[in-house]
Structures are given as structure tokens and as C-alpha cells.
Amino acid sequence: MYTYHVYILKCCDGSYYTGITNNIAIRLAQHQHGIDKYCYTYKRRPLTLKFQQEFNDVLQAIYFEKKIKGWTRAKKLALINGDYDMLKILSECRNATHFKYQSLKK
Incomplete structure (x- = not known):
């Protein structure tokens, strides 16, 4: 059974990025190393993890992520x-x- 994490990163420009993953350590490393140059966080590194919440249900995690993104x-x-x-x-x-x-x- 997977666990899913909804997370908020603070970018070096002071903005916040909200995402979801099933492996928080790998996803944070991807953000920090700039794997995807089209990602919002690519030009806003370094990043700081400010919040994370774990979910057992992927649908609840997706719902919460979308909710936070509208805040x-x-x-x-x-x-x-x-x-x-x-x-x-x-x-x-x-x-x-x-x-x-x-x-x-x-």
C-alpha cells in the first residue's frame, strides 16, 4: 500500500509551490537538482520544505493538493x-x- 504526500515548498523568490508525490525524498531531490527545466521550481532554487501531510488514499491527497493550490x-x-x-x-x-x-x- 502506498502513502502519498502533499507538500509545500518555499522557493528562493519567496513564492510557494504545492505538489503531491508517493516518495517525498525522491521528489524533493528532483526539485532541488532541477531535473525538469520547465518545472515551476527550476529557476526558483534552492527550495525549502515547509509543509507535508501524508495520506493513504490517493484521491484524498489529490483533493487536498488542488484545494491548497487555490488558496x-x-x-x-x-x-x-x-x-x-x-x-x-x-x-x-x-x-x-x-x-x-x-x-x-x-
């Missing part, structure tokens, strides 16, 4: 720092039409 930088930093309270705050809908704010208008 803002602030949400990624909250996850990296383990600040789950801030992550919850950043995840709340703040649109004026959100049901939470509708009761305040009455």
Missing part, C-alpha cells in the same frame, strides 16, 4: 505555521450577501 498566500502560511484558528478565519466567507451578514441588516 491565498495567507492561508498557505497559516497552514505552514499550524495556525488553524487563523486558517478558519481566512476561510470564512466575507461577502456582503453571505447569510452570516444578512441577519445584521434586519
Whole structure:
């Protein structure tokens, strides 16, 4: 049975890269050595592993990776720092039409 890792790398330019792999050590080495010159991280080396989470189900890992890729930088930093309270705050809908704010208008 495989395990899958969703990971976040911090690039030398300060940006973040999110990926998924079934072998974290090999994948990190590939990123660091610049195996693929078309990869986002190729020109942004050196890289630092900032976060990883292990999954037993590949579909859950893929779902989580795609979810993180859609997040803002602030949400990624909250996850990296383990600040789950801030992550919850950043995840709340703040649109004026959100049901939470509708009761305040009455």
C-alpha cells in the first residue's frame, strides 16, 4: 500500500509551490537538482520544505493538493505555521450577501 504526500515548498523568490508525490525524498531531490527545466521550481532554487501531510488514499491527497493550490498566500502560511484558528478565519466567507451578514441588516 502506498502513502502519498502533499507538500509545500518555499522557493528562493519567496513564492510557494504545492505538489503531491508517493516518495517525498525522491521528489524533493528532483526539485532541488532541477531535473525538469520547465518545472515551476527550476529557476526558483534552492527550495525549502515547509509543509507535508501524508495520506493513504490517493484521491484524498489529490483533493487536498488542488484545494491548497487555490488558496491565498495567507492561508498557505497559516497552514505552514499550524495556525488553524487563523486558517478558519481566512476561510470564512466575507461577502456582503453571505447569510452570516444578512441577519445584521434586519
